[in-house]
Amino acid sequence: MTVKAQPSPARKGVRLRRLLREIWRNRFMYLLLVPGLLYFAVFCYGPMYGIQLAWKEFAANAGVVGSRWVGWANFAFLFKEAEFWNAIRNTLTIAGMQIALAFPFPILLAILFNEVWQPGLKRVMQIVSTFPHFLSWVILSSIIFNLFGNAGTVNNMVVAFGGQKLNFLMSKEIFRWLLLFSLIWKESGWNTILYMATISSIDQSLYEAATIDGANRFQRIVHITWPGMQSIVTATFILRVGMIMNAGYMQVLTLYNPSVYEVGDILDTYIYRITFQKAPKYGISTAVGMFKGVVNAALMLSAEAVSRRLSGEGLL
Amino acid sequence: MTSKRACRLLGLILTLSLLLAGCQAPSGAPESGTAAPTAGAATPEPNTNGSEASADALAEHLTLTANVRNAEVQGADALWDYFAEKFNVTIELIPMSFNERHEKARIWVSSGDMPDLLWMDLDEKMFAEYANWVRQGMFKAYPADIAEKYPNIGTEYGLEVNVGDELMTIDGALYAHPAIRGNPEYDFMSGMSWVYRRDWAKAVGLYKEGDLYTWDEFVALNEAFVKQDPGGNGPGKTIGMGTEIFYFPHAFGIYQTSAEFGYGSFSPKDGKYVWTTARHETLEGLKIAKDLYDRGIIWPDNPLGQAPDDQFKAGLMGSDFNNFDQGRLDSCRKALQENFPEIDPFEAMDYAFVVGPDGTLWCKQSQCYWGAVCMSAKLSDEKAARWLTMLDWMLSDEGKYFRMYGIPGKDYSIENGSLTCLWPQSEIYADLQADPYPQNVRQWYMDYSGGVSAQVVPNVSTPKQTIADANAKFQYLKDKGFMRAFDYASSYLSAPSKDASGNFTTETSDKMIELLTTVSADQLETEWTNWLASMEEKVQPVLDELNSMIADVPTEAAPKVFVP
Missing domain, CATH: 3.40.190.10 (Periplasmic binding protein-like II)
Incomplete structure (x- = not known):
């Protein structure tokens, strides 16, 4: 049996002093961390004290801390609600579609952009594809209504070609695809930035050597570009899986309607509706949020473990 | 600064951030357990x-x-x-x-x-x-x-x-x-009513004298609007009927068979309260709405929540069901006049009185x-x-004049008991005065103190014909129609189950929209019945509560059949 030597308290003190000295030496660099730390402290960790509401019945006069404890009653109520399970099913389905189809799209786009030889054309394509990211979902939903509504451009074109109008926005069969394609349209360009940056950091001499060795474009992509991107793709994949219960709150909220609640109501919109559109049930909506957070964390850790086992790379 | 002090400072910043983030009791909330103020306990002295x-x-x-x-x-x-x-x-x-x-x-x-x-x-x-x-x-x-x-x-x-x-x-x-x-002079009758394009009705040859239509005639009229496009909007662009989303789809059948809000409220039947949504009148109304929607007579995009008035004002819609008091009627007429200078808005649009399929000219009371x-x-x-x-x-009285006209001596004067509005002459209407203040500028006063009856403070900026049309509508409905009274007893009962569940208005409305737009007419009744059964577990405790707590369930008045 081997016994690991424990560092002595004196040695610990030396290491701490060394660390602090290092921080002080680079204090201005560390100062740059402060806004980020403050952001997480104020907006992510600070509000966590409200999680206790998941086990409480909120009373306005008592506030979060003073409200009455109700044990697991909020969760028990929630797990009996058919709407909750429907929201989970929709969240997983929509997020699954996003991971399967929307996630690879910017990777592919980045590789294609990288293959464009003319720098001017490449820049124009990047700007055009990135622009929709800067429009909010509220504006984009108006554009989508005008495009796909009954009197919208698409239906007018369908009628002009002798077809029948389609109820795009109120069709249960179409709605999820509408979400998916509008997401790809809005975010793919923006998401290519990370991958483009990664590709640009790949050593150019590898491409030159491969070209001399007779590798064609496709072979260069498969054997140089893709391996060079793999670690960043893995990291973003793990992060995306860790957010699987986030299926696009603002997008769904601005686009859905009662006709498609059955296929479009996700956990976040469900929380919104039970919190603000009816008599508020803060305890129950916090319980949903809590449930969501736990599932997300579990899935992220699972994805990390799977990734390490399969590729030897992980995020944590 | 030593490293220890820097560390402390960073720690202090983080701690303060956490505290600021919300680890404080709501500032406006009384302490937990504080008793609610009792009646008259803190009577402020009047000033x-x-x-x-x-x-x-x-x-x-x-x-x-x-x-x-x-x-x-x-x-x-x-x-x-x-x-x-x-x-x-x-x-x-x-x-x-x-x-x-x-x-x-x-x-x-x-x-x-x-x-x-x-x-x-x-x-x-x-x-x-x-x-x-x-x-x-x-x-x-x-x-x-x-x-x-x-x-x-x-x-x-x-x-x-x-x-x-x-x-x-x-x-x-x-x-x-x-x-x-x-x-109050019209018993708080709701303004919900149809306005329609009378000129279009004449153009398609289906106009009825006095703007009085049976339900079938009105449906046929709106179908003709869609098919014949009397406004010349182009193929497939003219809309028949539309309404505000909060009244969709109740405006297209449910109102005409029950004049109930239908938002899942409760109504008396045979001496006890029942869930209005589950009554057969609601299903009958829903079937009517489904038929109209499938035939393209109802505005197809109406369930998406866009404003019907905009379509009407743009000359795209034939009939609009909305809260048409004189203000909204005036607004629509003005817009039509601006958008279509060749038509006379007073002649081209007006109220339509539509008798329901059961022979009742329905109206309803608001709170x-x-x-x-x-x-x-x-x-x-x-x-x-x-x-x-x-x-x-x-x-x-002075406050009411202020809210309607403005500042005494500047916007109105009273001499020998006679009130004179001093607003400038309207540039649009020869016999009217123009409100010198921006629109909605009186919102705060109206919201905070209440409405002012036009019988108390006359409206001098709205065309006399519009005022007369609006008043005539209320009077006609009061004389000839059947007004479903607002039931305060069940609506305002505060009891545990009802308070926890609400009155199921949103659920009802959402389900109706879903069925109307996504299932076939053949499936409608089955799907509706299944949904009602699924809701029973939630609704029954509220009904039991209502029936046990309200001793005198009001008697439901039988609808009065319309007599011209």
Whole structure:
């Protein structure tokens, strides 16, 4: 049996002093961390004290801390609600579609952009594809209504070609695809930035050597570009899986309607509706949020473990 | 600075951030366990005798916060300056849009960020929350002797038709001032009614004298609008019928078979309350709406929540079912005149009286008030007294003239008991005067104190024909129609199951929209019946509660068959 030597308290003190000295030496660099730390402290960790509401019945006069404890009653109520399970099913389905189809799209786009030889054309394509990211979902939903509504451009074109109008926005069969394609349209360009940056950091001499060795474009992509991107793709994949219960709150909220609640109501919109559109049930909506957070964390850790086992790379 | 101090400083910043992030009790909330103010316990001394406040009582300048719709046009005009100066007060307005009115009220009260004066759309759907907040001590009670000390408020509450103050009374104390509607002379009849393009009806050869239609005639008329396109909008672009989303799809069949709101409220039948949604009239109405929707007579995009009035004003829609009082009628006519100068809007559009499939000319009653004002529990007695002084004045004759016309001597004058409006001549209408103040500038006054009956303060800026048309509609419906009375007893009962579940209005409306737009006509009844069965577990406890707690279930009046 081997016994690991424990560092002595004196040695610990030396290491701490060394660390602090290092921080002080680079204090201005560390100062740059402060806004980020403050952001997480104020907006992510600070509000966590409200999680206790998941086990409480909120009373306005008592506030979060003073409200009455109700044990697991909020969760028990929630797990009996058919709407909750429907929201989970929709969240997983929509997020699954996003991971399967929307996630690879910017990777592919980045590789294609990288293959464009003319720098001017490449820049124009990047700007055009990135622009929709800067429009909010509220504006984009108006554009989508005008495009796909009954009197919208698409239906007018369908009628002009002798077809029948389609109820795009109120069709249960179409709605999820509408979400998916509008997401790809809005975010793919923006998401290519990370991958483009990664590709640009790949050593150019590898491409030159491969070209001399007779590798064609496709072979260069498969054997140089893709391996060079793999670690960043893995990291973003793990992060995306860790957010699987986030299926696009603002997008769904601005686009859905009662006709498609059955296929479009996700956990976040469900929380919104039970919190603000009816008599508020803060305890129950916090319980949903809590449930969501736990599932997300579990899935992220699972994805990390799977990734390490399969590729030897992980995020944590 | 040593590394230890830097570390401490960083730690301090993080700790403060956490504290600031929210580890504090809601600032506006009374301490847990604090008893709610009792009736009349903190009666502020009135600062006025009737509508005239004494100078001493108004000597101290006070600042009040209050939420309001259309805040962008409030508080920046001569009216506001006059009002603020008169009462030596600054009112800081907190903006709130119409669509977020419930959401904002909930957030403000729950987080302790409630303004001094909170206006709420405190209808029967919000009443349970209001009662709950009252019992948690979030609001300050209005004085028990309010009617005696503030005579104009007393007069308003004393009106036989006004039961708002009784409804707002919880455990013996009043916690909200209900802003009474402006049409008591028509028993608070709802303005929900059809307006239609009479010129289009003539163009398709289906016009009926007196704008009176049977249901089948009206459906045929709207179908003709869609197919024949009398407005020349182009193939597939003319809309038949539309309504506001909050009344979809009830406007297209359910109203005409029951005149119920149908938002899942409860109605008396055979001596006990039943769920209106589950009544056969609702299903019959839903089938009618489904048929109209499938035939393309109802605006296909209506379920997406866009405004029907815009389509009507743009000349794209034939019939619009909405709350058409004289203001909305005037707005539509003005828009038509602007958009289509070649047509006479008074001739081209008007009310349509549509008799339901059962032979009844339906109309329905609203609550007697629109919105209510609560005072924050934190509000000082001085500020509460100032608010009541302002309110009392706004409800006086002088206050009503101020709210409708403006500043005495500048906007109106009274000589020998005769009132003269001094507004400039209208540039559009020869016999009218033009309101010199921007639109919606009176929102705060109206929301906070109530409507003003046109019979008390005549409207001088709306065309006489529009006023006459609107009044004639109300009178005709009052004489010939059948008005379903508003049932206060079941709507305003606060009881555990009902308070927890609400009245299922949203669920009902959402399900109707879903079925109307996504299932076939053959499946409709089965799907509807299945959904009703799935809701029974939630609805039955509320029904049991209603039937056990309301001793005298009102007798349901039989609809009066229309006689021309």
